[in-house]
Amino acid sequence: MPDSAVPPALARPFAGVLLDMDGTLIDSIGAVERSWLRWCEEHGVDPRRLVGFHGVTARNLIAELLPEARREAAYERIVELEVADVDGITVLPGAAELLALLHAAGVPTAIVTSSSDPLAEARLRATGLARPDVVVTADHVERGKPWPDPWLLGAERLGLAPADCLVVEDAVAGLRAARAAGCGGLVAVENTMERAELEPEADLVVRDLAALVVEGVGRGVRVVGVQA
Structure with missing residues (x-):
């Protein structure tokens, strides 16, 4: 009760x-962390900069991390990484x-x-x-x-x-x-x-x-x- x-x-x-x-x-969480750590490595972003953004959309997060000219390609890449990783x-x-x-x-x-x-x-x-x-x-x-x-x-x-x-x-x-x-x-x-x-x-x-x-x-x- x-x-x-x-x-x-x-x-x-x-x-x-x-x-x-x-x-x-x-x-x-496991798939999210794997995907974003790989994305950070590919895009030269310190993974510690991801702290505090849980629950925020990928587009809004990327807007805080990269200059505008790089954002669309970076967004397409994180979508690709995350869709491909559903393990666990x-x-x-x-x-x-x-x-x-x-x-x-x-x-x-x-x-x-x-x-x-x-x-x-x-x-x-x-x-x-x-x-x-x-x-x-x-x-x-x-x-x-x-x-x-x-x-x-x-x-x-x-x-x-x-x-x-x-x-x-x-x-x-x-x-x-x-x-x-x-x-x-x-x-x-x-x-x-x-x-x-x-x-x-x-x-x-x-x-x-x-x-x-x-x-x-x-x-x-x-x-x-x-x-x-």
């Missing part, structure tokens, strides 16, 4: 759910079960990811994770995370106001983007960042999705609590 109280911001039903992918639904990518605890519950309850659900279209497809295919009807990637917006645009588009494609959507995310950049979008409730998972980093940005922090207890309410969903 749930063993903790639901914070006030989450103590209501939500009409839909917006889920980050990498670090939230799937564990791709796995579904995180509770992810498949949560997606199945949302589907069974008829809850409008979207994946909102900083990955590109080909990368999202490659990783979803590699894991066999059920794909919601709506998947928003960095290719669908001019400004990806940490801007609010991906969350706004995810809500729009579900036919919902952002305030009626529950967001599940693992990165500070994504949480801040969701808050800026006006999303109604923010749940953070500890898969890639420390609780102390996430707590100021989220309404609730859980160790993983297996610990998050939700129930369908009509065609919506409500957070019930957290499993110990």
